[in-house]
Amino acid sequence: MTLKELSDMLGLSPTTVSRALNGYPEVNETTRARVQAAAAKHGYRPNSRAKGLATGKSMVIGHVIPSSSQHEMVNPIFGDFVAGAVKTYTEHGYDMMFTNADDTSIEEAYRSLFQRGAVDGVVLQGPKVNEHRISVLSKMSVPFIVHGRSTGVDLPYDWIDVNNKSSFLRATQFLLDLGHRRIALINGLEDMDFAQRRRDGYLAALAQAGIAPEPNLMRSAEMTEVYGHHETRTMLALDDPPTAILISSMISAIGVRRAIDEAGLQMGRDVSVIAHDDDLSYLKNGQDVPIFTATRSSVRKAGEIAANMLIERIKSPDAPTKTRLLEAELVVGRSTGPAPNRY
């Protein structure tokens, strides 16, 4: 069912039918009602490609998934962020498009998406320190939003981020207040911007307390369960093991917990644990009492907000850049307690 078929059927011109359906004023209200009724009856839906060609908009927003050639790691927060975003997109009439690109061609992927006219804007996820993609998108002068920020990039750009530094600063202080002195950090990959900020917060808190950071207690890698387990196991076997561990992800925290159990220790008594909790829908941090003491910030909500900000940007490309910094809340669960009196 095309516009022309519908208009023939109604004895009207395509022009009028188009206007009737798109809410233009130059059409009689009774005619409009007739048109709408017929459109509904026959299930007419304008072809989005034709519409896009005519209007110059695609009403699609793009996300590029990097398929790190080796690891093929799929970020576990991906699903929740997307779920938040897609909801907002749908409400505003946008569709969401994914493309996959390996690390070397990721810039090419963004360029292709735009120059083909496939999308009206993109979301940039998982920014690294000195993220190159930001300047690429900036130069293309294309609407985009960054989920996270990038230290070292001076250009103005829209972003939404959690206050990683302050939340890890606070979490570390919390542990220090409990008397812990040997606090480990199991962090994400070091070149990721969020990981660097979290480390900064951690280091700042240690510095305030006059504690020298110990490289042995600072680990970083992709945040899988197995990684958390492995690093914890290794660190607990040190001559002078940590009494508290700070972890950048709930997933890894589960591995940490497993290692603590295996070592015959008790989490919250022998070893305190604080994790960053993205509030994933399938991995709730307990129901009444949180399992882990955690710095919590919903990544789904971040997805929603990011989508809204991007849509705003698409509407007014020349508006001043906007940013949004979310504060994580510190929820206290049963995984933390006073430092054990070992000596």
Place this chain on the structure above:
Amino acid sequence: MTLKELSDMLGLSPTTVSRALNGYPEVNETTRARVQAAAAKHGYRPNSRAKGLATGKSMVIGHVIPSSSQHEMVNPIFGDFVAGAVKTYTEHGYDMMFTNADDTSIEEAYRSLFQRGAVDGVVLQGPKVNEHRISVLSKMSVPFIVHGRSTGVDLPYDWIDVNNKSSFLRATQFLLDLGHRRIALINGLEDMDFAQRRRDGYLAALAQAGIAPEPNLMRSAEMTEVYGHHETRTMLALDDPPTAILISSMISAIGVRRAIDEAGLQMGRDVSVIAHDDDLSYLKNGQDVPIFTATRSSVRKAGEIAANMLIERIKSPDAPTKTRLLEAELVVGRSTGPAPNRY
């Protein structure tokens, strides 16, 4: 940069340029080389909407994410399935599109996607028993593939599924062989087809062993960590608690493990556990020795295969339907052991 601009620049007609770039034979090879060089140099990329309009294809494949209004549960396997699929799509020149729909309008969402000409095919995920969407898509005579199957739907359709029944049959037999008699099943939502098949396998094994199923030991809900924890806790508090637990998801298995620990029991000695492992990239089941004994089947690979099958279907819409049944492997880890001699 449009086709016309490029052709003007080259002193050729749009026809010839189009043909040169699309590999048609009626163009001189030296001309073709010239055109390709110019296209590369100026970064020309055909507008995909215009191309789609002209060819009648969108080169996009659609996925609909149901946002169950209440739970807003995002399936944790989602990310990996998508990662597998999008890789295949990209290789074949397809983009991937998401739409969100609440449970009531999900059928509408599929219809809209096609009638707007937004996609060339769709993937149907998470089929329920008597899945209504299958007949809807069938009637629309539209290319689609189901990830999973639907008991009660007689129509022929393409699907790829894990052999849920046989894998849970085998897992249950494995536990029975270890001497377990009170085996619990922590399953997914009952109306999901996979959950029903897994239960069938479980029940079949019990029946073979002459054991009457006990409703008290069979639970079903959305497979979160907290759910696994809660049900295990409840069951372990029974007068006659299970000695083994079968779980439909690694995520929930983590909660199960937590409950076992909290009860002061040891997994693999006091309580045996087998989980279904989708081989998620961020939740590997251990590295050398698996943590959980598990029925394993990579959902990422399923995504890849599904994508390939769908692309085949799009190419030849009238070919006979194809199906693919993957067998899960039973990997034996440290979470299972002989039934404790309690009495």
Place this chain on the structure above:
DNA sequence: ACCGCAATCCAAAGCGCTTTGGATAGATGT
């Protein structure tokens, strides 16, 4: 020298929609 054929190229139509620039007719104003 003439015909047929292959190799190259191009003009123009068409995909389904929006939008510009009228046309038409009845209503209004003086």
Place this chain on the structure above:
DNA sequence: ACATCTATCCAAAGCGCTTTGGATTGCGGT
């Protein structure tokens, strides 16, 4: 009664591409 609006509708162009149906040229064959 005549010019002027206003409300309503339509024809046609255009978005950027593919594709049909020729044109044109040069070559071998007779």
